[in-house]
Amino acid sequence: MNHLDPNNILLITDIPGYTPQISRLMSMMNYARYSTLRAVEGLTTEQLDYKLDETSNSIGALLLHFAAVEVAYQLETFEHRDLNEEEMKIWGAALDLGEQGCTIKGNPLEYYVNILNEVRTKTYEVFKTKTDEWLYEEYPFWQERPANHYFMWYHVFEDEINHRGQIRWMKKRLPM
Template sequence: MNSLKKNAVFVTFCFSLLAMNAQYEMKPVEGYSPQIGLMVYMLEDLKSRITAEVKDLDQAQTDFVFDKDANSIGSLLMHLVSTEAYFQIETLEERQWSDEEKARFGIGAGLNEESKEKLKGKPIQHYLDLWEEVREKTLAGLKTKDDAWFASNVDEDMNYHWAWYHVMEHSANHMGQIALVKNRLDK
């Protein structure tokens, strides 16, 4: 009987692993062409993971900078918003930022002294709301495109797929920086 229980536990464990691994599949998001749907999956996964890490930060944590060369979590989030807004307008709308868009999103483009000074005093939800606004527009725009567009060139040296890969990779890179800043927060 003891052997039977061990086998039952082992079989249950194996099925649990199979079920758990099924959660870690990349599948194109419905409503998009296959390649764009995979990119949307990755963009949304990274955004949800970053959001989960920062959504409960207070003002001091949002603005915290651990040394003069570091960036706050608020400024890093604004940088992600700015990057996505730039590529969204450049690739999906095929135009440059308007003066209003540049004023609204441009401050996050360069992580520099000016952005460090101006990106203070706003709650974490401010940045998350901006990101959600930009993302909704990105998702709507990507729904109107297909994989042939995705593989075509923005210019001589870059296709649309690479442009959106860069937005995704940018999020992953700065997710690591956000984790570093969180790790340095005063306990």
């Protein structure tokens, strides 16, 4: 089943193979991703690499950031651990952005979309094995405050929505 079916993208509903609450979470994640992909559709490598100034991130870096955040939350919620040294070599620049994020460039849109799809596919494969009760499991998180898996996965697409706003703002200012 294609989770980004544009005919059903506005439905927050059950998804076959997933529990009801995980289905609803996925429905929201799907819409966020659908909107992101529409926002970057047709951008060239040069447009994806463009930075407004020395302190800004490129659209390409932000797209890779979405994947890196999702990987970090896969590890946090599925394995209860942080990225290890080897994983940080792969995802660190995209996760932290800033000065490190400046190294993310020279890739066509398909590169970013493929990574986003690979990471999301893994998330959804594991979601098939989880229950609604798992979403509500709590443990100390940011500043040792209690959080549950539901919040953590909400934050994954909330972060994407936030940065998608940046992408739309930047896209209007592209010189090319």
